[in-house]
Amino acid sequence: MQIQPSDLGLIARAVGLTKRYGTAANPVTALDDVSLGLRRGEFTAIMGPSGSGKSTLMHLLAGLDQATAGEVWLGDTDITRLSDSALTVLRRRRIGFVFQSFNLVPTLDIAGNIRLPFELDGRKPSGIERAWIDELVDTLGLRERLGHRPHELSGGQQQRVAIARALATKPDLVFADEPTGNLDSRTGREVLALLASAASLHGQSIAMVTHDPIAASHADRILYLSDGRIVRDAPRSAPEEISAYMLAMEAAA
Numbered sequence: 003m004q005i006q007p008s009d010l011g012l013i014a015r016a017v018g019l020t021k022r023y024g025t026a027a028n029p030v031t032a033l034d035d036v037s038l039g040l041r042r043g044e045f046t047a048i049m050g051p052s053g054s055g056k057s058t059l060m061h062l063l064a065g066l067d068q069a070t071a072g073e074v075w076l077g078d079t080d081i082t083r084l085s086d087s088a089l090t091v092l093r094r095r096r097i098g099f100v101f102q103s104f105n106l107v108p109t110l111d112i113a114g115n116i117r118l119p120f121e122l123d124g125r126k127p128s129g130i131e132r133a134w135i136d137e138l139v140d141t142l143g144l145r146e147r148l149g150h151r152p153h154e155l156s157g158g159q160q161q162r163v164a165i166a167r168a169l170a171t172k173p174d175l176v177f178a179d180e181p182t183g184n185l186d187s188r189t190g191r192e193v194l195a196l197l198a199s200a201a202s203l204h205g206q207s208i209a210m211v212t213h214d215p216i217a218a219s220h221a222d223r224i225l226y227l228s229d230g231r232i233v234r235d236a237p238r239s240a241p242e243e244i245s246a247y248m249l250a251m252e253a254a255a
């Protein structure tokens with residue numbers, strides 16, 4: 003019997019993932035034969051110097067970009083073989099995104115933006131889902147802002163709306179690109195605690211790209227990338243240790 007990734011408790015898996023840009027004469031290998039598994043309920047930080055391939059890895063795992071070679075599995079589905087429309091549905095139902103360019107809809111108010119994933123899926127939130135959205139809105143301090151439009155909010159507040167929207171449907175997998183980048187340290191800590199509890203309490207898998215050793219210290223696992231390869235797969239670590247490793251990587255580059 004063939005072992006399926008879901009049997010191993012893996013929510014996502016990359017096998018021999020490679021991404022090249024540029025021309026044959028002048029190729030850039032952004033990701034070089036990367037294999038990894040993301041476990042159910044695990045909060046993973048992805049770190050590495052600028053240009054090491056972090057965003058490329060996240061985009062490929064989320065099916066937002068096509069690999070040059072290799073496979074990406076979400077549960078039992080090889081998403082590199084899905085049609086665009088099947089991929090869109092799978093992404094909508096199972097993946098949440100918190101990207102730096104928030105992607106909030108300017109014509110919708112904050113409440114509408116947070117509910118958008120349900121609208122796009124053609125359904126209304128259930129009672130339990132509404133209670134969860136209320137909890138997110140309160141934790142993220144957005145209660146007073148629900149009737150406002152995105153342009154009326156600060157960068158940090160827009161970031162928090164993007165986080166509420168990404169977690170609202172409790173997707174299996176959440177990708178976050180520098181989710182605390184625009185936040186003051188107190189709100190940043192609250193957002194990290196929220197991501198950690200989404201993983202530990204709700205069994206969601208969180209993959210977060212960050213340059214911040216303090217943010218990464220909240221994760222269960224830290225993957226370090228250098229030149230498109232995973233050079234270290236570490237368990238939860240203290241900020242000082244993460245920072246020392248990052249400095250050593252940058253010095254060696």
Ligand SMILES: Nc1ncnc2c1ncn2[C@@H]1O[C@H](COP(=O)(O)OP(=O)(O)OP(=O)(O)O)[C@@H](O)[C@H]1O
Binds near residue numbers: 050054055
């Ligand atoms: N569209 C593209 N065309 C050509 N090269 C690209 C493209 N996107 C990324 N690259 C290259 O691929 C490599 C990895 O880029 P990537 O954005 O994944 O790095 P990163 O680790 O996320 O960097 P940063 O921390 O600066 O955001 C870099 O050398 C980058 O210049």
